[in-house]
Amino acid sequence: MSILDWFNKNKENETIKEDRLDIPGDLWLKCPKCKDTIYLKDLEDNNKVCQCNHHFRISPEDRIKMHFDKGSFKEIETTIEAVDFLKFEDTESYEIRLKKAKQKTKHADAILIGTAKLNHLKVNIGVMDFSFMGGSMGSVVGEKITRIIENAIKNKYPLIIFTSSGGARMQEGIMSLMQMAKTSAALQKLSEERIPYISVLCDPTTGGTSASFAMLGDVNIAEPGALISFAGPRVIEQTIRQKLPKGFQRSEFLLEKGMLDMVVNRNDMRSKLSSLIKLLNPHYEKVAK
Amino acid sequence: MKSLDFEKPLDDLNSKIDELKQLSEESNIDLAKDIAAIEKRALQMKQEIYNSLTPGQVIQIARHPNRPNTLSLSQMICEEFTELKGDRSFRDDPSIVGGIGKLGPYRVMIIGHQKGADTKEKIKRNFGMPHPEGYRKGLRLMKMAEKFKMPIITFIDTPGAYPGKEAEERGQAEAIARNLKEMIGIEVPILSVVIGEGGSGGALGIAVANRIMMLEYAVYSVISPEGCASILFRDASRAEYAAEKLKITAKDIVALGIADKILPEPLGGAHNEWSDVAETIKGALISEIDHYNALNADQIKEDRYKKFRSFGKFKDPALV
Numbered sequence: 001m002s003i004l005d006w007f008n009k010n011k012e013n014e015t016i017k018e019d020r021l022d023i024p025g026d027l028w029l030k031c032p033k034c035k036d037t038i039y040l041k042d043l044e045d046n047n048k049v050c051q052c053n054h055h056f057r058i059s060p061e062d063r064i065k066m067h068f069d070k071g072s073f074k075e076i077e078t079t080i081e082a083v084d085f086l087k088f089e090d091t092e093s094y095e096i097r098l099k100k101a102k103q104k105t106k107h108a109d110a111i112l113i114g115t116a117k118l119n120h121l122k123v124n125i126g127v128m129d130f131s132f133m134g135g136s137m138g139s140v141v142g143e144k145i146t147r148i149i150e151n152a153i154k155n156k157y158p159l160i161i162f163t164s165s166g167g168a169r170m171q172e173g174i175m176s177l178m179q180m181a182k183t184s185a186a187l188q189k190l191s192e193e194r195i196p197y198i199s200v201l202c203d204p205t206t207g208g209t210s211a212s213f214a215m216l217g218d219v220n221i222a223e224p225g226a227l228i229s230f231a232g233p234r235v236i237e238q239t240i241r242q243k244l245p246k247g248f249q250r251s252e253f254l255l256e257k258g259m260l261d262m263v264v265n266r267n268d269m270r271s272k273l274s275s276l277i278k279l280l281n282p283h284y285e286k287v288a289k
Numbered sequence: 290m291k292s293l294d295f296e297k298p299l300d301d302l303n304s305k306i307d308e309l310k311q312l313s314e315e316s317n318i319d320l321a322k323d324i325a326a327i328e329k330r331a332l333q334m335k336q337e338i339y340n341s342l343t344p345g346q347v348i349q350i351a352r353h354p355n356r357p358n359t360l361s362l363s364q365m366i367c368e369e370f371t372e373l374k375g376d377r378s379f380r381d382d383p384s385i386v387g388g389i390g391k392l393g394p395y396r397v398m399i400i401g402h403q404k405g406a407d408t409k410e411k412i413k414r415n416f417g418m419p420h421p422e423g424y425r426k427g428l429r430l431m432k433m434a435e436k437f438k439m440p441i442i443t444f445i446d447t448p449g450a451y452p453g454k455e456a457e458e459r460g461q462a463e464a465i466a467r468n469l470k471e472m473i474g475i476e477v478p479i480l481s482v483v484i485g486e487g488g489s490g491g492a493l494g495i496a497v498a499n500r501i502m503m504l505e506y507a508v509y510s511v512i513s514p515e516g517c518a519s520i521l522f523r524d525a526s527r528a529e530y531a532a533e534k535l536k537i538t539a540k541d542i543v544a545l546g547i548a549d550k551i552l553p554e555p556l557g558g559a560h561n562e563w564s565d566v567a568e569t570i571k572g573a574l575i576s577e578i579d580h581y582n583a584l585n586a587d588q589i590k591e592d593r594y595k596k597f598r599s600f601g602k603f604k605d606p607a608l609v
Contacts, residue, residue: 081604088534090521139601146598168489168511170521173535174547177489177511178600181497184469185597192474208511210462211450211490216470230461230490231452239452249457259460 033225047266055223055266057203059105060112060127063162067270068125072117077147081108082140086173094171097133105132109140110165113148115157119274124152126161130204135165137209138172142179145213149186149197158196158277163214167207180212187216196280198273201228201251201260219276220260221269222251228259290560293349295338302331339556342506345529347538348514350506351485352448355560357567359386359401359444362484365567366574367392367399373430379459382423383414384447385495387430389439393575398434400427400495401444404485418451419491421464427495428468435475440578443495445483448513450491465494472497473597478581478589480574482552483507483539484559499593500577501547503539504566505554509547510537547600 029038034052043049047066048056058066064073088094102108110132116125126148128135145161152159168176190197199217201210203226211230214220222228229249237244247253251263264272292300306327313320342350350356363370367390374381387400404417427443434441450461472479472495481498487509503509512520514532519525542548552569559566581589 077607079605079607083602083604085602086534086536090531090534139603143601143603143605170512170517170535172511172602174509174511174537174542174545175600175602177493178547178597180466180490181469181473181493181597182600184466185473185497185594188470188473189594191470208490211465211494212469213466215460215463215466228462229457230450230465231457235452236454236457240454242454244454248454257458257460259463 049266053224053265055203055225057130057164059131060107060129060162063127064112064116064125066266067118067273068123069117069120073114073125074116075112075114076151077113077144078108080140080143082138082172084171085175086171088171088173090171097171101132105129107132109144110135110137111141111144113144113151115151115155118160118270118277121274121277122155122157123277124148124155124157124159126159128162128164128202128209130164130166133169135163135209136167136169136176137165137179138169138176139179141165141169142176142182145179145183146186149183149190152195152197153190153193156193156195158198158281159190160198160200160273161213161217162200162202163205163209164202165205165207165209165214167209167211177208180208183213184216187213191218194282196277198276200269200273202226204228206230206232215259218280219262221272222254222260222263223266223269224251224263226251228254290355291353293346293353295342295346295349299331299334299338302327302334306331335557339558343529344508344532344535344538344541345514347506348486348508348532350558350560351508353485353558353560354404354406356446356485357559357563358406358446358484359399359403361563362444362567362570363388363390363399363401365563366571367397370399373433374426376422376425376429378425379422382420382426384417384419384451385423385427387427389434392442392571392578395575395578396437396439397442397574397578398430398439399442399444400430401484402447402492402495404446415451417447417486418449419447419494420451420453420456421459421461424450424464424468424494428471431472431475431479435477438477440477440581441475441479442574443479443481443498445481445487445492445496445507445509446485447488447491448486449488450494465490468494469497473594474590475593476586476590478578478584479593480577482570482574483509483548484570488513497593497597499581499589499596500549502550502552502573503542503548504552504559504570505539506558507539508537509539509542510535 031050033054048058084094111128113126196218198219201222205214206229254260370390372388386403402417403414405411405414479498480500481496483503514528515525517531518527539551555562
């Protein structure tokens with residue numbers, strides 16, 4: 001180890017110290033954007049949005065609780081599970097990574113799908129979970145998204161998908177790439193049936209996820225400050241050997257570039273979604289029944 | 290021509306053969322027998338090398354600068370091939386080319402990546418890494434083909450869609466996503482041939498096809514082995530290992546049920562001998578078009594949809 005490494009190491013320790021105050025019980029949190037110290041309970045009461053408008057990443061359960069009518073979510077297709085068909089191994093085998101992710105998140109994979117009610121309107125929803133292997137899309141995520149789309153074609157309720165994903169799941173090789181085409185293909189069928197699809201892009205939505213179903217909403221909404229990109233900022237900086245400007249590939253930037261219809265604060269999401277669904281849906285009578 | 294590092298022993302042998310030939314000419318000694326023996330040995334060696342290629346070596350062949358490319362192949366397999374340019378909203382992207390021509394008895398639309406062979410052309414064509422306007426040009430040409438009832442052929446050969454600042458600003462993700470969705474609804478048959486590198490979403494963006502064929506030494510992957518190694522191992526030198534794990538060779542992609550067919554290349558790879566490969570591709574395409582000619586628009590769309598709907602490997606006890 002050179003002396004320089006040692007210096008770096010010390011620096012790393014320092015940042016960790018800065019991130020979390022030394023108070024037992026994790027009652028306080030530091031906002032990575034405004035650097036203010038926030039009382040955790042206050043943050044939770046505000047749907048995990050800081051006063052500076054920084055949107056913290058949240059679990060699918062929290063999201064469903066925030067945006068949909070109490071107790072209305074019915075999860076479907078709960079039995080599908082990933083398999084390590086390539087026997088993929090990097091620093092750890094895919095099989096073990098899956099096991100750990102399942103233990104950590106208590107979910108079978110990186111998305112929950114089902115039906116729910118939003119201000120009494122029936123909807124089909126998919127909610128991705130970034131904490132499950134970076135929300136990566138393998139065969140299970142691709143299949144579940146396809147099935148919730150097919151569910152929408154059957155029941156005619158609108159579809160809302162909340163994305164949060166680093167892209168395709170490398171551990172499934174070419175099969176994960178093909179999920180991009182599979183989900184987009186199903187969305188084409190949904191379009192033909194004239195059923196509205198609202199894509200809500202949350203932090204982060206990149207790679208194979210942004211280059212497929214996430215960008216294909218009839219209406220594309222993003223939460224404020226979300227990273228949304230095809231190639232990640234690090235890859236681009238390596239390619240062009242230049243620092244990227246502040247705010248590049250964030251929601252507000254994509255809105256300006258014409259890739260999104262709107263950026264909506266998490267606290268206003270429910271009313272915005274229900275209004276859009278009412279306005280767009282040709283099957284509205286059926287949904288409202 | 291650039292020879293590949295694993296062909297080095299073969300090169301040494303070949304240069305020996307040349308030396309001997311020269312020697313026999315200059316000194317008037319008959320070395321025909323020895324030369325024939327070494328030539329036989331060289332052929333054997335070539336067969337051995339090419340029968341036991343590692344995935345890492347296959348990638349080198351797939352990336353060879355002299356591999357047949359979209360424009361040359363289009364000229365070789367078509368009569369009256371005419372290039373068409375531009376996305377009609379921003380510019381013409383030279384990384385994706387397209388045009389119309391006559392393939393045997395059929396009028397066809399051809400769209401494909403173009404990497405460029407020499408340095409100047411490589412730069413012009415951005416090493417075959419398209420910007421969003423490339424995908425939008427591709428889609429414009431596909432819609433035109435649909436309108437005039439021409440089968441669509443796409444040639445796949447890209448390291449990936451360009452990860453650059455302007456590409457992001459103009460909506461790289463949206464451009465690829467749109468193609469994936471729109472291609473499923475196209476009413477004419479789409480046939481894709483991976484002729485070199487099938488690099489991730491940048492390849493898939495013009496490869497949502499009824500039939501996917503791969504040249505013998507072509508590769509198709511969700512991420513480049515170098516990229517995979519640097520993300521998972523934080524070490525790009527583990528690329529050889531990643532290439533093995535990712536299963537990217539034509540044989541693997543067929544075994545996984547993604548590609549339908551392997552088109553054989555001559556011994557030593559397509560970069561040595563273009564005309565045989567062009568004939569093979571032409572024959573395969575014509576017989577596929579013969580097949581799809583008998584189907585109507587709905588059947589063609591359903592055929593493509595079913596193919597992509599079936600992709601995925603998972604456990605689902607509810608299906609049993």
